[in-house]
Amino acid sequence: MRPFTVFERLSKAFHDYPSLSRILVVSTISGGGLMAYSEVNGSYSNNGVETRTRKKKVVLLGTGWAAASFLKSLNNSSYEVQVISPRNYFAFTPLLPSVTCGTVEARSVVEPIRNIGRKNVEMSFLEAECFKIDPESKKVFCRSKQGLDSNGKKAFDVDYDYLVIATGAQSNTFNIPGVEENCHFLKEVEDAQRIRRTVIDSFEKASLPGLNEEERKRMLHFVVVGGGPTGVEFAAELHDFVNDDLVKLYPKSKNLVQITLLEAADHILTMFDKRITKFAEEKFSRDGIDLKLGSMVVNVNDKDISAKTKGGEVSTIPYGMIVWSTGIGTRPVIKEFMKQIGQGNRRALATDEWLRVEGCDNIYALGDCATINQRKVMEDIADIFKKADKDNSGTMTVKNFQQVMGDICDRYPQVDLYLKSKGMRGITDLLKQAQAENGSNKSTELNIEELKSALCHVDSQVKYRHLGQFAPLGGEQTAAQFPGDWVSIGHSSQWLWYSVYASKQVSWRTRVLVVSDWMRRFIFGRDSSRI
Amino acid sequence: MRPFTVFERLSKAFHDYPSLSRILVVSTISGGGLMAYSEVNGSYSNNGVETRTRKKKVVLLGTGWAAASFLKSLNNSSYEVQVISPRNYFAFTPLLPSVTCGTVEARSVVEPIRNIGRKNVEMSFLEAECFKIDPESKKVFCRSKQGLDSNGKKAFDVDYDYLVIATGAQSNTFNIPGVEENCHFLKEVEDAQRIRRTVIDSFEKASLPGLNEEERKRMLHFVVVGGGPTGVEFAAELHDFVNDDLVKLYPKSKNLVQITLLEAADHILTMFDKRITKFAEEKFSRDGIDLKLGSMVVNVNDKDISAKTKGGEVSTIPYGMIVWSTGIGTRPVIKEFMKQIGQGNRRALATDEWLRVEGCDNIYALGDCATINQRKVMEDIADIFKKADKDNSGTMTVKNFQQVMGDICDRYPQVDLYLKSKGMRGITDLLKQAQAENGSNKSTELNIEELKSALCHVDSQVKYRHLGQFAPLGGEQTAAQFPGDWVSIGHSSQWLWYSVYASKQVSWRTRVLVVSDWMRRFIFGRDSSRI
Numbered sequence A, B: 001m002r003p004f005t006v007f008e009r010l011s012k013a014f015h016d017y018p019s020l021s022r023i024l025v026v027s028t029i030s031g032g033g034l035m036a037y038s039e040v041n042g043s044y045s046n047n048g049v050e051t052r053t054r055k056k057k058v059v060l061l062g063t064g065w066a067a068a069s070f071l072k073s074l075n076n077s078s079y080e081v082q083v084i085s086p087r088n089y090f091a092f093t094p095l096l097p098s099v100t101c102g103t104v105e106a107r108s109v110v111e112p113i114r115n116i117g118r119k120n121v122e123m124s125f126l127e128a129e130c131f132k133i134d135p136e137s138k139k140v141f142c143r144s145k146q147g148l149d150s151n152g153k154k155a156f157d158v159d160y161d162y163l164v165i166a167t168g169a170q171s172n173t174f175n176i177p178g179v180e181e182n183c184h185f186l187k188e189v190e191d192a193q194r195i196r197r198t199v200i201d202s203f204e205k206a207s208l209p210g211l212n213e214e215e216r217k218r219m220l221h222f223v224v225v226g227g228g229p230t231g232v233e234f235a236a237e238l239h240d241f242v243n244d245d246l247v248k249l250y251p252k253s254k255n256l257v258q259i260t261l262l263e264a265a266d267h268i269l270t271m272f273d274k275r276i277t278k279f280a281e282e283k284f285s286r287d288g289i290d291l292k293l294g295s296m297v298v299n300v301n302d303k304d305i306s307a308k309t310k311g312g313e314v315s316t317i318p319y320g321m322i323v324w325s326t327g328i329g330t331r332p333v334i335k336e337f338m339k340q341i342g343q344g345n346r347r348a349l350a351t352d353e354w355l356r357v358e359g360c361d362n363i364y365a366l367g368d369c370a371t372i373n374q375r376k377v378m379e380d381i382a383d384i385f386k387k388a389d390k391d392n393s394g395t396m397t398v399k400n401f402q403q404v405m406g407d408i409c410d411r412y413p414q415v416d417l418y419l420k421s422k423g424m425r426g427i428t429d430l431l432k433q434a435q436a437e438n439g440s441n442k443s444t445e446l447n448i449e450e451l452k453s454a455l456c457h458v459d460s461q462v463k464y465r466h467l468g469q470f471a472p473l474g475g476e477q478t479a480a481q482f483p484g485d486w487v488s489i490g491h492s493s494q495w496l497w498y499s500v501y502a503s504k505q506v507s508w509r510t511r512v513l514v515v516s517d518w519m520r521r522f523i524f525g526r527d528s529s530r531i
Helices: A003-016 A048-053 A065-073 A093-099 A189-206 A213-219 A229-249 A274-287 A332-340 A378-388 A398-411 A413-421 A427-437 A448-455 A491-503 A508-524 B003-016 B048-053 B065-073 B093-100 B189-206 B213-219 B229-249 B274-287 B332-340 B378-388 B398-411 B413-421 B427-437 B448-455 B491-503 B508-524
Strands: A023-029 A032-038 A056-061 A079-085 A089-091 A110-112 A122-134 A139-144 A155-159 A162-165 A221-225 A258-263 A290-293 A296-300 A304-308 A314-318 A321-324 A349-351 A363-365 A370-372 A469-474 A477-482 A486-490 B023-029 B032-038 B056-061 B079-085 B089-091 B110-112 B122-134 B139-144 B155-159 B162-165 B221-225 B258-263 B290-293 B296-300 B304-308 B314-318 B321-324 B349-351 B363-365 B370-372 B395-397 B445-447 B469-474 B477-482 B486-490
Touching (some): A056 A065, A065 A079, A065 A089, A189 A229, A221 A229, A229 A274, A274 A290, A274 A469, A274 A477, A332 A349, A378 A448, A427 A448, A477 A491, B056 B065, B056 B155, B093 B189, B110 B508, B189 B229, B189 B321, B221 B229, B229 B469, B274 B469, B274 B477, B349 B363, B378 B398, B378 B448, B413 B427, B445 B448, B477 B491
Parallel strands (some): A056 A162, A079 A122, A162 A363, A258 A290, A349 A370, B079 B122, B162 B363
Antiparallel strands (some): A296 A304, A304 A314, A477 A486, B139 B155, B395 B445
C-alpha cells in the first residue's frame, strides 16, 4: 500500500527489463522490497513438439499488482493463462484512501482483469477464491464467492502445468481482540466504499434526535490505527472531507467531530525522512488531528478502543469508526500451503531468484505473498569465474566475462542494479575500477581474486530500486521523498503526486476517470449521498 | 418513472407557476397526472406576532421528486422545514435504467437533499423512515435505518405544525407469490446498483467450470416483467450492455444470453402512439429480445417464472435474473395512515385542490402517494359569479371578472391551463369568444348564463399538461411522443433525449457528471468490474 511502490513496480517491470518473454515481476515486502524475474520457458522450450500440440496451462491466482504485472509482461502464446480471483478487476490500490472520502470514485480505480494482458496470450478468468493448493496432483481447489444454486455445487478444482501465486496479503490484526469484528480495513475497493458509507452514516446518526452531546461526540470520533502512509493519508483525506464538505451540510456537527491517529511507534511516517515526519506531525497538530504516539492498541469492543502507552498505562476511548492500517499479514490459503510444503514458520512464501517456490515444482509466487531468497554472487564466485574462464587458464579477459554477462545478470539481478546505482555503463567499468583500486596493471586479464574484489559489493545491493515515495497530508499538500536525500513538501509535490498517479493508471479509461474525478472535486466538492 | 414527467413536473413548477410563496407541487398519478398547488400561509398570516416569535415547523416526508419540488419552491423564511427520509439524497430516477448497466454511474444521478432548497429557509434532515403518522397528536413516528447502538434507541417521534407527505410509492407486486423474494425492482438507486452487480455475477457464474449448457443458459436468461417505458428501457439497455461490452469480455457467453420481456397486455408501450409500439416491437424482435405479449406472471420461485397466456395456458421458464417493473403500489405507512383517516379502501391519499389530505388538518400530500379531488368550476359557478358581481346587479363586467381572476386561477388551476391550451392571453379573450359564439352583442356585461357558457369546457381540462414522453429503445435510438400527434423515432430523438435529460438535472454537479458519463461510455464502453 506504499504509494510509490506502484510507480517503481510498473516502471521497473516495463523499462528496466523489457524482456517480455520472461515472467517478469516485481515484488515488494513490508519494510523494503525485492525484485526478481524468472523464465518459465526454460523447462520445456526443448520440447518443441509438445508446445505446438498443447498449450501449457498457467494458473494465476490473484488480480492485484503482481498478477497484473505478470499478465502485462507475459507475451508468449504457447501458454494459456487461467486467472482465478474473487475479484474480476484490478484495483489501483494507492488511490483507495481517496476512494474512502469520494475524492476519487471507486469505479475510476478499477479495470476488468480481462482487459489486462496481451492479445496474443489466451486468457480466461474464474471469479472464485482458491482455498487449497495441492502440488502433488497439480490442482488448485476453488470456490465461487456466490453460492451456485444449481445442484448446490460451489467448489471445483483446476489443473495446472504452472501455478503462479499472486494472492497478495491481508490486513494484519496481530490477533488483537475485537479488531477483526469492529474495525474497517483498507485493502480492497469494497473496504473503501464501506468506509465512505460509514463516515456518512456517522454524520447522519449523530444528527438524529434523542442523543446527548456525549453520544454524538462518540459517533463522530474517527480513529485511525497505524501511522504509515496509508493511515496518514486516510486521516488527512477524512479531515479534508469533513472540513471542506461535510461541515457545510452538517453545521451542527462541526464542533463534535474528532479524528485521532494511534501509532505504536514514537513518530508517524517512520520510513520517511525526519523532515517529513516533523512536517506531518506539525500539520496534523494544526489541523486538530489528535496524534497519540507510542500507543499500542490492546483491545477493541463495539464502542471503545483501549490502547497502552509505553509506560504501561491503558486508556480507553469511545469511538464511532476505526480504520485499521498497521501492515500486512498472511492469507489463510498461503498459511495452509506453507504448512504443507514445510515453510510453516514463515510469514510469506520463500522463493528462489526465479520466483520458484522453494521445495515445489512449477509453482511460482510473487508480490506480497512471497519473499525471495536471492542467490549471492560471492557464494557462487568460483562457478562464475569458471564459466567465464573458458580455456581454464586461471585468468579471464574482460571480453570473456562480457560473453557470460547476460546469464549472470539474469541470475543475479543485483549485479545490474549495482552497475546502475554506481552510474557504470557495463561490467568493463566495474572490472577496470577494481583493477585500478588493486593497483593492477591495465591488463585485460583478471584472476579470480580480482573478480572477487570487483564484485564484492554487489550482493549488498537492495534489488528493489527505490524511486521515491509520496505521503499525501491533506489540504493539497503532499510530502515526497526521492533517492539522494531529496525531500519535497507542499503544494508542488501534490501536483507531482497528481501527475505520477495519473500517468501510472493501467488504462486510458481509468486515467481519464481519475483525472476527471479530481477536477470534479475541485469544482463541486465531494458527494455525501449515502449510496 | 415515466421519463418525460420529470421535464413536465419541473418546468411546470418553475415556469408556469413562479409564485414561490406557495407550496407549489406537481403530482403525477399512474395513467395520467394532476397538478395542483396550495398555499399554507393562509391560516396564520394574520398572526404576525407568532410568526415572528416562533417559526412554524413543516415536516416533509420524502426526498423524491415531489419533496424536491416542494423544497425548491418553498421560499418563505417563516417556516422551518424538517425533512425525514431513509435516503439523504434526491435521485434523478429517470436515469435509473441507465445506472443498471453502467451507462451512467449511480453517483451521477444523486444530489444530497441538504443541497436542495433555498438558502433563506431553515432546513434540517433526519435519515430515518416514518412508520406512523398521528394526526391527533401532530406527530410522526420514525426509526433510523441503522440501529442506534447507544441505549438501543432507534425509534423517535417528531412534532409538526404542518405535515407534507411525499413518500412516493413502491413497486407493485400484485401479491403474486415469489415476486417480492426473487425479483429485482427498479425504484431506488440501490436497486439499480444491485441489478448491475447481478448482471455481472450472472456472467461470472456462467463462466465457472462444472456447469452444463442448460445451466449456463439459465444463468444468462434475463427476464423483464412489464412492457412500460421503464421495463422497455431496461431491456434495451441490457441488450446494449451485453452486445456492446460484455460479449467482448465473455465471448463464450455470446450464444447463451437471452433477454425475455413479459407483458400482460397485447403490446408494449401501450401508453404511446401505435407507431412507437410497432417500431419498438420490431426493433426488439430484430435485436433478439424475446417479447412474450399477453403473458401474465402467476408465480416466481428461485429458478423459474411461470406465466399464463390469455388462453389460460401456463408456461414455466427458467431464469437467471428477473427485473419487475409493472407499476406502483401503496407504501405500508400510507396504507396504515389511510385506514386511520377513513380512506382505507383507496390506492392513494385523497387531497383537495390545495393538496390538503381530506379529513385532516394541516396535512398535505403530493406526488405518487396522493391523488387530487379537484373542485369543479361549474359546480361553484354561482359563487364565482356572485363574487365577481359586486353590486349584485345580476350582470358583471369583464373588468369585474378580471379583478377576481387571480383567486379563481388559484382555486381552479384548470382555468389557467385551459386558457393556455387555447392560446388565449387572458379571461377577456374567453369571455369575448363566448359572447361571439352566443351571438351576444359586444357589450362588456355578462350574465351568469353567459359566464357558464364561457367556462363550460374548463373542467374538462386535464390539469397535468403532457409535454411529451420518451422511450429509449437501445442502439442509440429513442422514441419520442409530443402533444399534437408528433412522433419521432431514431437517432435524432436520442440526441433530444440526451439534451432534455442533461438540462433537467437538479444541479450543475450532476449535469456535468451525467454528461461526462455519457462521453466516457461512448469512448471506453461500460465498465464490468464487479464492485
